[in-house]
Amino acid sequence: MIRTFTSEQFIETFIRSKNKAKSLSDDTLKIAKQVIDQIRLQGESALKEYVQKFEGYLPLNWEVTDEERKQAWSKVDVETITSLQKAADNIKKFHSKQIQQSKIMELTEDIIAGQLYRPIERVGIYVPGGTACYPSTVLMNAIPAVLAGVSEVIMTTPVREEDSIAPILSVAADISGVNKIYKIGGIQAIAALAYGTEQIAPVDKIVGPGNKYVAAAKSLVFGDVGIDMIAGPSEVAIIADETANPKYVAADLIAQAEHDENARTFLLTTSEKLINETKIEIVKQCEKLPRATIAKKSLSTQSASVRVSKIDFAFDLVNKLAPEHVEIQLENPLSYLSKVKNAGSIFLGSYTPEAIGDYFGGPNHVLPTSGTARFSSGLSVDDFMKKTTYLYYSEKALCDAAPHVVNIASEEKLIGHTRAVQVRLGKD
Numbered sequence: 001m002i003r004t005f006t007s008e009q010f011i012e013t014f015i016r017s018k019n020k021a022k023s024l025s026d027d028t029l030k031i032a033k034q035v036i037d038q039i040r041l042q043g044e045s046a047l048k049e050y051v052q053k054f055e056g057y058l059p060l061n062w063e064v065t066d067e068e069r070k071q072a073w074s075k076v077d078v079e080t081i082t083s084l085q086k087a088a089d090n091i092k093k094f095h096s097k098q099i100q101q102s103k104i105m106e107l108t109e110d111i112i113a114g115q116l117y118r119p120i121e122r123v124g125i126y127v128p129g130g131t132a133c134y135p136s137t138v139l140m141n142a143i144p145a146v147l148a149g150v151s152e153v154i155m156t157t158p159v160r161e162e163d164s165i166a167p168i169l170s171v172a173a174d175i176s177g178v179n180k181i182y183k184i185g186g187i188q189a190i191a192a193l194a195y196g197t198e199q200i201a202p203v204d205k206i207v208g209p210g211n212k213y214v215a216a217a218k219s220l221v222f223g224d225v226g227i228d229m230i231a232g233p234s235e236v237a238i239i240a241d242e243t244a245n246p247k248y249v250a251a252d253l254i255a256q257a258e259h260d261e262n263a264r265t266f267l268l269t270t271s272e273k274l275i276n277e278t279k280i281e282i283v284k285q286c287e288k289l290p291r292a293t294i295a296k297k298s299l300s301t302q303s304a305s306v307r308v309s310k311i312d313f314a315f316d317l318v319n320k321l322a323p324e325h326v327e328i329q330l331e332n333p334l335s336y337l338s339k340v341k342n343a344g345s346i347f348l349g350s351y352t353p354e355a356i357g358d359y360f361g362g363p364n365h366v367l368p369t370s371g372t373a374r375f376s377s378g379l380s381v382d383d384f385m386k387k388t389t390y391l392y393y394s395e396k397a398l399c400d401a402a403p404h405v406v407n408i409a410s411e412e413k414l415i416g417h418t419r420a421v422q423v424r425l426g427k428d
């Protein structure tokens, strides 16, 4: 059962100690490094060995064929396909507003500066496929990549025993515009995407969530390829007062808790009554929950309710926590928006459960966790773009700037730099 903490206990238990803890264990990193090193050195043969070892099964081909992709459509019911298409439309609409244009600035008659905004060429998208199947994650990762203009969007997800992937993942990939799908999961997938093998061409960036092995592998290949973030367990913090409905609050805490035993869910409220009624509701709602064991573990070990004397104190706690999701279940929720300084995504009012954002609303569901919303943001079109600046100086402009460049370069004792300017002005 969710436990009640004082504000101080909450800060100590969920903020200070979390900041001190290392997010990835040495053991997990060691396993990931070993697999990556072998695949990097030996390519295909090591990839096959590790897929067999960790999945207990080797697919006939890495890539899902066009025929398999076509057949997948007949294996998913029409209503679900329609829902995926509607969700994809919303996600496209939202993310298309994020697209930025290249900029050119004529700073003076003799100086032009600018910034080119261009897509990354090849992107790998990891879609988890261990304990659950996430078509929504396909949409959330692939749609912004396609909108950015990425030339090749390559999705990878663990193979299932019948040499296939879940048909709904293939359909979601088609809806989103994914070019290739590989049946590879875990560390092996990240290594193959990062360094390539005889059959798999390497990518420039890898995005997408996954378990601790996937996260460890992404952290190790970072630098050789780009990554989006290291996502930790899911989180929600609900700010509510006595006007909130305990049924809704309980349902939203459970929705997040059912993801993972380590998911973190918090209720921050001015109302003792809401805490008590939410606890009763949680017990009731868990009775009919297929993933009750996971949810109960998360709710009893990683979660908290906190009673604050003023609602502003709840916002202070949220800003210290910087959670993945914040729900504001207060009257006039929009008026509180500016109080949230650190969060991945905010859900306003009693009729905006986080679940609407997970699947359908439009904003991305791949969000910073574990306090990283203090300095980072959810996945967006920008994650698939590079910015390259450029500069043009005429001879006159260089002549005007030369004394300043020479002054600074001389202080840095980089005489080669001063010469690079002076030689053009006949002063060398």
Ligand SMILES: NC(=O)c1ccc[n+]([C@@H]2O[C@H](COP(=O)([O-])OP(=O)(O)OC[C@H]3O[C@@H](n4cnc5c(N)ncnc54)[C@H](O)[C@@H]3O)[C@@H](O)[C@H]2O)c1
Pocket (backbone or CB within 6 Å): 031, 054, 055, 127, 128, 129, 130, 131, 132, 134, 137, 158, 185, 186, 187, 188, 209, 210, 211, 212, 213, 214, 231, 233, 234, 259, 260, 365, 366, 367
């Ligand atoms: N933040 C988000 O947007 C979001 C969305 C969907 C899922 N998720 C999270 O992604 C995670 C998915 O995890 P999952 O396990 O279901 O799928 P996964 O695909 O991330 O991991 C499965 C793979 O892990 C590897 N593996 C398993 N045990 C191993 C071991 N002992 N040693 C080495 N490799 C091993 C296997 O290769 C397997 O294919 C969950 O934590 C879920 O909450 C997050």
Ligand SMILES: N[C@H](CO)Cc1c[nH]c[nH+]1
Pocket (backbone or CB within 6 Å): 134, 136, 137, 234, 235, 324, 358, 365, 366
């Ligand atoms: N809530 C998850 C991110 O924390 C995303 C998700 C996918 N499917 C359902 N939920």
Ligand SMILES: [Zn+2]
Pocket (backbone or CB within 6 Å): 255, 256, 259, 355, 358
């Ligand atoms: Zn979710």
